[in-house]
Amino acid sequence: ETVLTQSPATLSLSPGERATLSCRASQTINNYLAWYQQKPGQVPRLLIYDASKRATGVPARFSGSGSGTDFTLTISSLEPEDFAVYYCQQRTYWPPTCTFGQGTKLEI
């Protein structure tokens, strides 16, 4: 099973600052990497898929990068509504499984 390790576990920043979240895979995952945002009491929201493609309606301040085993979610200038928990997710072609990272909490 491919394990995703997110870092840091908690990131404390202020509005207007740049946030950089990391997701490392235990083996190469061919860019099948997605990022989700989850706010308290809400369902997860897809932000990025295929490592760098923004989902519909996602603001341009969110960007994804990386390949192979190391991936990054960058929020260029934090807005108050961006403070949430972020998860990365990968898929394995065979066996056809997915896994999530443990999450990074982005707090003020």
Next chain:
Amino acid sequence: EVQLVESGGGLVQPGRSLRLSCVGSGFTFEDHGMQWVRQAPGKGLQWVSGISWNSGIIGYGDSVKGRFTVSRDNAKNSLYLQMDSLRAEDTALYYCAKDISVRATNYYAMDVWGQGTTVTVSS
């Protein structure tokens, strides 16, 4: 409006069974892979199971393999999760989610999520 609505959750004793359902609307259900994801109270997301648009590809997380069975009925726009031999550690909010891709050979990123149905396993 694209929507997913889960049902079937509840309180169940360890070792018993439960069947979750998810009905999709506002999109062509038969064109999309579907997945189940769960979240225990105060914990992170855990992938449970996925099924491709035509049921040709099915997968399970290690913690549920051999106990849970996913299926779908495209004529009814419905996804199911049969959960057998339930354990206390299966207690969670169960989400169904729609895959972003159309008629893909696998399932992956999820762009629409239901509100979830709660499963509590306790004696």
